[in-house]
Amino acid sequence: MTTPAPQTTTTHVRPNYMLIWLYLFVMTIAEVLLAFELPVSQNLKLILLLILAVWKAMLVALFFMHLKFERWRLRLIFIVPLPLAAILVTTVIMEKVF
Amino acid sequence: MTHATQTLDQMRPPFPAETGAGVYSNKLGMWVFLASDVMFFTALIGSYVILRFGMATAWARPGAVLNVPLTGLNTFLLICSSVSMVKAYAAIADGKKYFLRKVPGKTLQDGGLKFWMLITIICGAGFVGVQVFEYIKLVGHGFTPTGYREGSLLAEHALADPVKYGAGVAGMYGSTFFTMTGFHGFHVTCGVISMLYLYFTKVLPEKYSPQDYRGIEVIGLYWHFVDLVWIILFTIVYLI
Numbered sequence: 001m002t003t004p005a006p007q008t009t010t011t012h013v014r015p016n017y018m019l020i021w022l023y024l025f026v027m028t029i030a031e032v033l034l035a036f037e038l039p040v041s042q043n044l045k046l047i048l049l050l051i052l053a054v055w056k057a058m059l060v061a062l063f064f065m066h067l068k069f070e071r072w073r074l075r076l077i078f079i080v081p082l083p084l085a086a087i088l089v090t091t092v093i094m095e096k097v098f
Numbered sequence: 099m100t101h102a103t104q105t106l107d108q109m110r111p112p113f114p115a116e117t118g119a120g121v122y123s124n125k126l127g128m129w130v131f132l133a134s135d136v137m138f139f140t141a142l143i144g145s146y147v148i149l150r151f152g153m154a155t156a157w158a159r160p161g162a163v164l165n166v167p168l169t170g171l172n173t174f175l176l177i178c179s180s181v182s183m184v185k186a187y188a189a190i191a192d193g194k195k196y197f198l199r200k201v202p203g204k205t206l207q208d209g210g211l212k213f214w215m216l217i218t219i220i221c222g223a224g225f226v227g228v229q230v231f232e233y234i235k236l237v238g239h240g241f242t243p244t245g246y247r248e249g250s251l252l253a254e255h256a257l258a259d260p261v262k263y264g265a266g267v268a269g270m271y272g273s274t275f276f277t278m279t280g281f282h283g284f285h286v287t288c289g290v291i292s293m294l295y296l297y298f299t300k301v302l303p304e305k306y307s308p309q310d311y312r313g314i315e316v317i318g319l320y321w322h323f324v325d326l327v328w329i330i331l332f333t334i335v336y337l338i
Contacts, residue, residue, distance in 0.1 A: 053333035085140035
């Protein structure tokens with residue numbers, strides 16, 4: 001008896017994982033340089049560091065976790081908690097500010 | 099393999115795709131768990147951000163207390179482990195089970211599931227080892243979950259330069275740092291233990307095939323999530 005093919009079988013072209021690893025590596029170095037070496041204002045540094053971190057996280061989620069190739073119904077499971085988390089943090093910040 | 103084990107394997111249900119998300123139940127379960135873990139880490143990171151930016155001037159400056167080059171190395175290790183995990187997944191999906199095998203016309207040998215999983219486990223264990231080393235060093239210098247230990251070198255530095263070392267909120271700094279990195283380290287440790295279990299019970303005995311590699315995909319999802327969380331933590335805790 002042979003086991004039927006799993007639902008995980010991919011029909012898309014597999015991404016170049018080593019290239020994504022290179023992006024992640026270069027961005028990590030860029031982050032450290034930005035944090036300690038580059039003479040930019042504190043606010044600009046903060047924004048750039050956050051953008052780099054989110055970009056790296058997106059690369060991992062989309063290509064390593066294959067979210068880019070999953071159905072929307074499955075993506076929603078991961079995406080839905082994010083606005084809830086944003087609401088949680090915003091509410092606590094407002095509680096502190098006002 | 100005994101006859102009884104064979105029968106048991108054959109009686110295992112095939113991959114029933116759930117009608118909702120269209121994936122098999124193990125994978126759906128892992129995604130639901132990861133969604134709950136997103137909320138868990140958001141609560142930790144959110145609390146940190148609120149505390150940190152509520153008194154930004156009082157917090158220790160990046161690199162003053164924490165060893166950023168060492169943690170940068172650790173980040174590199176985790177990124178490497180993530181790519182080796184996804185290579186393990188690709189290898190078994192393509193039917194490559196071996197440590198290394200020669201590829202006709204190429205000088206480099208091709209790695210299979212066993213090779214990439216081993217690399218992932220080594221990198222993951224290396225991450226935990228470096229983190230333990232970092233904790234030992236930090237506590238040795240006087241940075242504890244309750245703040246700077248009295249009489250330590252770090253406490254003296256903090257007295258001399260309270261702006262750089264954030265002496266006023268040292269307790270909060272210590273507790274948030276150890277809580278966030280500690281919970282993440284716990285996740286990594288659980289991942290390494292799970293991968294070791296899979297390695298010895300499923301990967302080495304060659305129980306996975308291109309038709310059935312659910313365990314690899316599910317542990318891979320967990321591992322990449324742990325990497326993803328660290329990417330955010332590294333920036334927020336060590337660089338900002």
